[in-house]
Amino acid sequence: MNSASPSDSFLLPDDVDVERLIELFGGPGCCCQGHSADFSLCYFDSFDWRLNSAGLRLLQVTSDGSAVLRLQSADGEQVVEPLQSVAEPAWPADLPDSDLRLRVSSLLEMRVLLPLARVQIESIGLALLNEDAKTVVRLQLLSLLCDSPDRESIALGPRLRLIPVRGYTAESQRAADFLANEMVWPKVPPCLFEEALTAVDRAPGDYSSKLKVALRPKQTALEAQREILRALSLTIERNIPGTRADLDSEFLHDLRVAIRRTRSALTQIKLVLPEPVVKEYQQRFARLGQVTGPTRDLDVFLLELPGLRAALPPAMAADLDALEVHVRKAQRSEQRRLKRRLGSPATGAMVQAWRELLDAPRLPGEPGALSSLPVAQLASQQIWRMYKRVRKAGRAIQPDSPAEALHQLRKDCKKLRYLIEFFRDIYPAKPLKRMLRPLKDLLDCLGQFQDRELQAEWLEGLSAELDRSDPQGRRSLMATGALVAHLLRDQHLARERFAERFARFDAADSHVLYRRLFRDRGA
Amino acid sequence: MRVLGIYNIKGGVGKTAAAVNIGHLAAADGLRTLIWDLDPQGAATFYLRVKPKVRGSKRMLLGKRDLSDVLKGTDYPHLDLLPADFSYRNMDLLFGGTKKPTTRLRRLLRPLAAQYDLVVLDCPPSISLVSENIFRAVDALLLPTIPTPLSLRTLEQLLDFMAGHDLGSPVLTFYSMVDRRKQLHQDVVASPVDARCGVLSTTIPYASEVERMGLERRPVTAFAACSMAGRSYQALWTELKSQVAGLQPGAVFDSPY
Ligand SMILES: Nc1ncnc2c1ncn2[C@@H]1O[C@H](COP(=O)(O)OP(=O)(O)OP(=O)(O)O)[C@@H](O)[C@H]1O
Numbered sequence A: 001m002n003s004a005s006p007s008d009s010f011l012l013p014d015d016v017d018v019e020r021l022i023e024l025f026g027g028p029g030c031c032c033q034g035h036s037a038d039f040s041l042c043y044f045d046s047f048d049w050r051l052n053s054a055g056l057r058l059l060q061v062t063s064d065g066s067a068v069l070r071l072q073s074a075d076g077e078q079v080v081e082p083l084q085s086v087a088e089p090a091w092p093a094d095l096p097d098s099d100l101r102l103r104v105s106s107l108l109e110m111r112v113l114l115p116l117a118r119v120q121i122e123s124i125g126l127a128l129l130n131e132d133a134k135t136v137v138r139l140q141l142l143s144l145l146c147d148s149p150d151r152e153s154i155a156l157g158p159r160l161r162l163i164p165v166r167g168y169t170a171e172s173q174r175a176a177d178f179l180a181n182e183m184v185w186p187k188v189p190p191c192l193f194e195e196a197l198t199a200v201d202r203a204p205g206d207y208s209s210k211l212k213v214a215l216r217p218k219q220t221a222l223e224a225q226r227e228i229l230r231a232l233s234l235t236i237e238r239n240i241p242g243t244r245a246d247l248d249s250e251f252l253h254d255l256r257v258a259i260r261r262t263r264s265a266l267t268q269i270k271l272v273l274p275e276p277v278v279k280e281y282q283q284r285f286a287r288l289g290q291v292t293g294p295t296r297d298l299d300v301f302l303l304e305l306p307g308l309r310a311a312l313p314p315a316m317a318a319d320l321d322a323l324e325v326h327v328r329k330a331q332r333s334e335q336r337r338l339k340r341r342l343g344s345p346a347t348g349a350m351v352q353a354w355r356e357l358l359d360a361p362r363l364p365g366e367p368g369a370l371s372s373l374p375v376a377q378l379a380s381q382q383i384w385r386m387y388k389r390v391r392k393a394g395r396a397i398q399p400d401s402p403a404e405a406l407h408q409l410r411k412d413c414k415k416l417r418y419l420i421e422f423f424r425d426i427y428p429a430k431p432l433k434r435m436l437r438p439l440k441d442l443l444d445c446l447g448q449f450q451d452r453e454l455q456a457e458w459l460e461g462l463s464a465e466l467d468r469s470d471p472q473g474r475r476s477l478m479a480t481g482a483l484v485a486h487l488l489r490d491q492h493l494a495r496e497r498f499a500e501r502f503a504r505f506d507a508a509d510s511h512v513l514y515r516r517l518f519r520d521r522g523a
Numbered sequence B: 001m002r003v004l005g006i007y008n009i010k011g012g013v014g015k016t017a018a019a020v021n022i023g024h025l026a027a028a029d030g031l032r033t034l035i036w037d038l039d040p041q042g043a044a045t046f047y048l049r050v051k052p053k054v055r056g057s058k059r060m061l062l063g064k065r066d067l068s069d070v071l072k073g074t075d076y077p078h079l080d081l082l083p084a085d086f087s088y089r090n091m092d093l094l095f096g097g098t099k100k101p102t103t104r105l106r107r108l109l110r111p112l113a114a115q116y117d118l119v120v121l122d123c124p125p126s127i128s129l130v131s132e133n134i135f136r137a138v139d140a141l142l143l144p145t146i147p148t149p150l151s152l153r154t155l156e157q158l159l160d161f162m163a164g165h166d167l168g169s170p171v172l173t174f175y176s177m178v179d180r181r182k183q184l185h186q187d188v189v190a191s192p193v194d195a196r197c198g199v200l201s202t203t204i205p206y207a208s209e210v211e212r213m214g215l216e217r218r219p220v221t222a223f224a225a226c227s228m229a230g231r232s233y234q235a236l237w238t239e240l241k242s243q244v245a246g247l248q249p250g251a252v253f254d255s256p257y
């Protein structure tokens, strides 16, 4: 016996239509046709599946000109009150004020909602009747057609949905048992999400900004490096369209991270790929990285602006409006330039050539001296070497060391972090996570130290461009000045935190882990 | 949740017909609606094709059994029924033996607030402890009145009673079973009514379709929406929405997913 529940849905064989259903349930005296209705349903999530990662589905259901947004758990349960909203959702902040907006925007942060898959639903109502010809179970016969922004429509199997009537659960249970055990129709999940995605060739979590490379410890260093670079090149390719369309700022962010990681994987995994390949692509990716810089700097400033505003005296905060307008204009023009550069034939050709090179059975030129080493050994050696370098440089930093020393340390810390993340797969997960935490915290601190300085410098440069001929302009000049002071204070705080952060990275127990994981394996 | 009591001291004035049709129209508007058939004779229950039986009704009335467990869905989306039970004839006695006997009904309804937008009470004819419970439970009392001088006197008696018991809910009346051919009906409809009571301008005509509800076992508004009687109930509901706050069309959205 299959267990069935009174509110199950069943997949229908192709030859079952309304007439056949009425017949199956005992004829017109026992089952009658009711209302028909059309619905359209669309699922939304961010490009990196933030709602899905939190076990949530956001869908907009439209019928007859009205629409609701629903936030559901993976098993179709309602999570917050549905929200009447006809507009297609995009920025969480633009949704009507509600619990739904609160939940969605806290998960999405700076990411925009994108449509994943749409399902057009035709529903025919049916009712099962008792001896008083009263409805005791409602049924819906559903035909479903699925599409997405880049997929044509595909029909999902028709299905029959049971809707229990209050106070008549036994009747629904009987109908469910009949369908499950006598008709032996398969049950379908109450939520269409996965089915609809599969139909349009998507899968939940099919993009993540986290680098995931499947490696085997015995693999050669060359194979592993190619694997890592291939994963990164995929991330680069997948983020270019969204960056060009400026859907949200994270496309560019992820693109830049993937470029930086690629450069790091090229240069820090030493003596593996043929030297000419490393040289050529090192340069090409450096150039691509530069192209993406200016827009990202402006994006970061705009993302941080609300927080920065809040740090100023309330009377002054509004004076930043002129600055914001100026930065937004600059961002738009840099974005246009970036769009052109990323869409250029040269960039397209270079990305494609890189992918082809990585996919080719043989690489051009002579592989490096360490190319046939087992990856575990090579990785361990190089991580251990970089770890020692970071430790030495960090210990040498004194309260009066120049800022340049910290900037250099930041670079090395990043290299260390990337190396560990590239080869994550061949090390035990738990100790690795424990080691990465203090390293990330240290990087945050060094990042704040450098970024705040750069932002302050950049703002000072910008204030030269602000119009100081009218009182409004002078006020925003003052506000910008206050902002610079705030940024420099922030930078100072980061410097004060450094010693403590570094000490945690350099702690004895952490050192034991580094030695065990990397020095011993590298030998 | 709004509670609307459909009440009259007199029997056979069209209370049940109004309760069922208004309940049906409210549900069709998307309001999650419950009709409670408080009359042990169970006419509303019969019209909605439900068996006039509430398991554990005594315990339910004493608040010892969850009301939600005895509710029945009807043939109409968003319209549920709390059926009549023969034991309701002893409701007076039952309530009389409890603490705070006049607010029992109000307290029984309170837990339903999250599930329903509107509760329609189809009340038995009488003036008793149960009626007082009804007056204290409702947001508005709707009185079908047959347009005869005697009915108007009964209405005044009721308003006196309510004033005497300090019952503040608004009272609205409408003329029911109006026979246009009767001069007397026309005269009464045109005459002024006690100022303590609002008078709806919609009247429900005497019509055979309403009687047919007993055969059809459906609301007139379901089987003869376009008949004179069907349209009158629709007009009554529309007017009611404009007079009683909180009856605006619901946010209910029926979709399979
Ligand atoms: N507008 C109408 N036209 C014709 N007949 C009607 C109309 N309204 C009600 N009736 C009939 O009059 C009878 C009494 O109506 P109904 O049951 O609605 O009144 P009631 O006030 O609820 O009665 P009771 O006090 O017994 O509960 C029923 O047979 C019903 O069909």
Ligand SMILES: [Mg+2]
Residues within 6 Å of the ligand: B015, B016, B017, B039, B043, B122, B123, B124
């Ligand atoms: Mg009645």
